[in-house]
Amino acid sequence: MGATPSSEDSFGKVLTLRLTRETPQIPADVEDWLGRLLLLYGVPFHYLAPEEDMLPPESIRFFYLDPGWMKCLLEGACSVGRTSTVDDLVDQELRNHFLNYAGKKAKELRAGKKEGQLNWPLTGFLLRSRLVEGWQGLEMKAAGVDGAGNRLESLEPLRIDRLNPEIMLCIFNGKVTEIEVAQPPEDLHFGATASGANTYQKLQLRKLFPSSEAANDIDEKLVPATAVPMRSGDRRVVDIRELANRMDTALNRVKAIDGSARGPFTSAEFAVQMVESPAKAIFTVTGE
Amino acid sequence: MADLSGTIEFFEACLPPLPLGDYTIKIDQKLEEIRPDESFKTSLDFSVAGPRFALNPADVYAVYPPANHSGAFGNTLPHIVFNRRTLPWERTLDGSPPDDKKPCPWLALLVSSDADFLKLGYPPAEVVARKVGALLSPAETGVIGPEIRPADLKEYESADDLCNTIDLPARLFSDIVPARADLPFLAHVRKVNTSNKETQSLRTEGCFAVVLGNRFPETGTSGTMGKNTACVVSLEGFERHLYGEPAARQAEKVRLAVLATWDFFCQGDATFKTVMKDLDTGLLTLPASRVVQADPGAARQVEEAFELGYTALDHRIRNGEKTVSWYRGPLVPLKYQKLETYTHLPSADAALRYDYQTGLLDASYAAAWQLGRLLALQNTHFAKSLFRYRNKERQKTKTSLREAGVERKYALSAKPVEEQLLEIIRKRPSNA
Numbered sequence: 001m002g003a004t005p006s007s008e009d010s011f012g013k014v015l016t017l018r019l020t021r022e023t024p025q026i027p028a029d030v031e032d033w034l035g036r037l038l039l040l041y042g043v044p045f046h047y048l049a050p051e052e053d054m055l056p057p058e059s060i061r062f063f064y065l066d067p068g069w070m071k072c073l074l075e076g077a078c079s080v081g082r083t084s085t086v087d088d089l090v091d092q093e094l095r096n097h098f099l100n101y102a103g104k105k106a107k108e109l110r111a112g113k114k115e116g117q118l119n120w121p122l123t124g125f126l127l128r129s130r131l132v133e134g135w136q137g138l139e140m141k142a143a144g145v146d147g148a149g150n151r152l153e154s155l156e157p158l159r160i161d162r163l164n165p166e167i168m169l170c171i172f173n174g175k176v177t178e179i180e181v182a183q184p185p186e187d188l189h190f191g192a193t194a195s196g197a198n199t200y201q202k203l204q205l206r207k208l209f210p211s212s213e214a215a216n217d218i219d220e221k222l223v224p225a226t227a228v229p230m231r232s233g234d235r236r237v238v239d240i241r242e243l244a245n246r247m248d249t250a251l252n253r254v255k256a257i258d259g260s261a262r263g264p265f266t267s268a269e270f271a272v273q274m275v276e277s278p279a280k281a282i283f284t285v286t287g288e
Numbered sequence: 289m290a291d292l293s294g295t296i297e298f299f300e301a302c303l304p305p306l307p308l309g310d311y312t313i314k315i316d317q318k319l320e321e322i323r324p325d326e327s328f329k330t331s332l333d334f335s336v337a338g339p340r341f342a343l344n345p346a347d348v349y350a351v352y353p354p355a356n357h358s359g360a361f362g363n364t365l366p367h368i369v370f371n372r373r374t375l376p377w378e379r380t381l382d383g384s385p386p387d388d389k390k391p392c393p394w395l396a397l398l399v400s401s402d403a404d405f406l407k408l409g410y411p412p413a414e415v416v417a418r419k420v421g422a423l424l425s426p427a428e429t430g431v432i433g434p435e436i437r438p439a440d441l442k443e444y445e446s447a448d449d450l451c452n453t454i455d456l457p458a459r460l461f462s463d464i465v466p467a468r469a470d471l472p473f474l475a476h477v478r479k480v481n482t483s484n485k486e487t488q489s490l491r492t493e494g495c496f497a498v499v500l501g502n503r504f505p506e507t508g509t510s511g512t513m514g515k516n517t518a519c520v521v522s523l524e525g526f527e528r529h530l531y532g533e534p535a536a537r538q539a540e541k542v543r544l545a546v547l548a549t550w551d552f553f554c555q556g557d558a559t560f561k562t563v564m565k566d567l568d569t570g571l572l573t574l575p576a577s578r579v580v581q582a583d584p585g586a587a588r589q590v591e592e593a594f595e596l597g598y599t600a601l602d603h604r605i606r607n608g609e610k611t612v613s614w615y616r617g618p619l620v621p622l623k624y625q626k627l628e629t630y631t632h633l634p635s636a637d638a639a640l641r642y643d644y645q646t647g648l649l650d651a652s653y654a655a656a657w658q659l660g661r662l663l664a665l666q667n668t669h670f671a672k673s674l675f676r677y678r679n680k681e682r683q684k685t686k687t688s689l690r691e692a693g694v695e696r697k698y699a700l701s702a703k704p705v706e707e708q709l710l711e712i713i714r715k716r717p718s719n720a
Contacts, residue, residue, distance in 0.1 A: 027673050129563060234503070
């Protein structure tokens, strides 16, 4: 009969077991949730900006994501269900890797892309402005550098979300050096340039030919400003049909519309001409 | 700036593949080989329905000028963007099926200002919820509705359904309603590349229908608010009342079904460009102006802490004492490298740090740890899943441990293992 194995022996065995056993596979839903947590989903706003003065009305504030803070957040989350001080395999595994697990998932959340990884440092900005409320679907584009310092013309957005009607949080995968906030293209507006009380004109028409090319502005020397015809009854109502005719004629004169095989001047052509160029603002982020 | 621009394509119209209406599918099958003289028939009736007097608010993607905003919108033709890209062409003015050769929207965006009504001697019209029956045949004298007979209602539509309506003075209506020839130009489809949008508005395809107003809003002068109301109305049944048509029926007011409405204020110069230009930029820190302190040494220390993104918050520590501790969130004004390995912190308190210089605690990481735990507990699904997983792995470890122990214990014995096990079981106290 052999002796009862001493506790020391069994722990020695556990150590070798840890070395030989395959690493446990973290369940997908746990990984997903950790990924969302890494992008600060569910983190109350006053944890992000504890004082209003940090983000006053009409301001934009840039930041780095502190990996140490995120590690503590995830570690706290993973501490749930720990029943003994004896450190089991799960804790060991989680402790060493949860930042990576979460990072892997965080990248997939928005784009659904599996390849690639997070380029620490992650950076981003908080925007507090009436713009956020007023313009749905603001476009945020960023250029910057990745972890290795390579320039990226287009940084991948990890999170672009409205936290409340006037505050927006954006996190990008890498270090942002330039941010472009643009009026959303499907929210482009239509209009004309006012030139006195109740008189309007379209200063520049856009080229519609060849149709495969972008509709760039035509040199204003070629096509003079088109006056917007108004109804006689009400001075603010545009005579749409007549305006479309005038545009069609002006474009035909400089062959900026496909004259030979062209279809009629429709609402699509009219819309291209009536669009006022979307505004955008570019912020350059300097320093370390 | 790098070229990160997306593309927009414009289309004249997008007609529904199957126009609204009642349909019947008929099947007639013959089995030539078995019963050549007999045929099997069946049929199925179905209807394609669409919005008529009311619209699901979720179909509206955006409006411009933004609702309840004030700004310099005086040179803007208001418009509305629908998610449902076929919406403006699903119906026609006279109820006939849509013609894809000459698409013409059945919706129009009417812009009116409070001043318009006052000029004509009316109070500004309100949008009122009425029954469809009251829209089609108004009880009030002098008010006309669309020329849709109650008999034209489909089975799934009822005169008792509620819809939003507005009574516009007939003179105002006929002044601002689009002409028949204007209508086709006032709606189009726009296809947008949506990859840089905020997450909630991401869509698989970026096709939107747009309906454009034909009237510039009224800019408020000093003293007036410049309130304008945009109403998306159905023109079905108003074919004979469009601008320039000889109106067949004289009336004082016209009752219209309102599918969407919003107000905006037209004044000042708060355009996108000016708001953007006036934005205050900076790093996420407290301003140094917040430091109120007589002692210059202390003030400098606080300023330095602010520059690092810290703020001082009240902190009630475990023994009940109150103190002030430094706190900083995950969004910091300077770069921290991600380390390969971090020290293990078994509890929130293990993450508390003491700052010798100021003699205060830094509770940032402790707060993060505790918050993580609270969020995990709040999400029962996550907590359960993690707990199940822990248990499973713990069981596995225990089993391998036991197996290893057994192996070690009996490996050198000549007795068969089964006999050894039986022996152990017999030795155990009962019910152990």
